Amino acid sequence: MIGLISGRRKSSIARVKASNGKGEITINGKKFEEYFPLEYLRLKVVEPLKLTNKENIYDFFVKVEGGGLSSQAEAIRHAISRALVELDSSTKQILKSKGLLSFDSRIKERKKPGLHTARKRRQYRKR
Secondary structure, eight states: OEEEEEEEETTEEEEEEEEESSSOEEETTEEHHHHOOSHHHHHHHHHHHHHTTOTTTEEEEEEEESSOHHHHHHHHHHHHHHHHHHHOGGGHHHHHHTTOSSOOOOOOOOOOTTSSSSSOOOOOOOO
């Protein structure tokens, strides 16, 4: 059993608790397949487990909040990757080479005064 490991992406924060088990993932009290109905989001989440061949070894209990489903999936992927390194340090090289341990710091740019959004300006009117 390992304590809480956090992962982030945009405005999503995922906290993961790992324990020995059968490879089950529970997200906010729901089953993994129930929480992420889309296949490509499920593949994102289990990517670090497939790369390290540890799919059926650990159970993960995840609490995730903020953002949309895509950024939540990437936050969970980041947290699971960090948890795998805590459990087995030999996986660090594999996960680091794929870029799964680094936090993607891109966030939404703030709206500037006088503009519609962060960069969109008003339409130019010649006459």
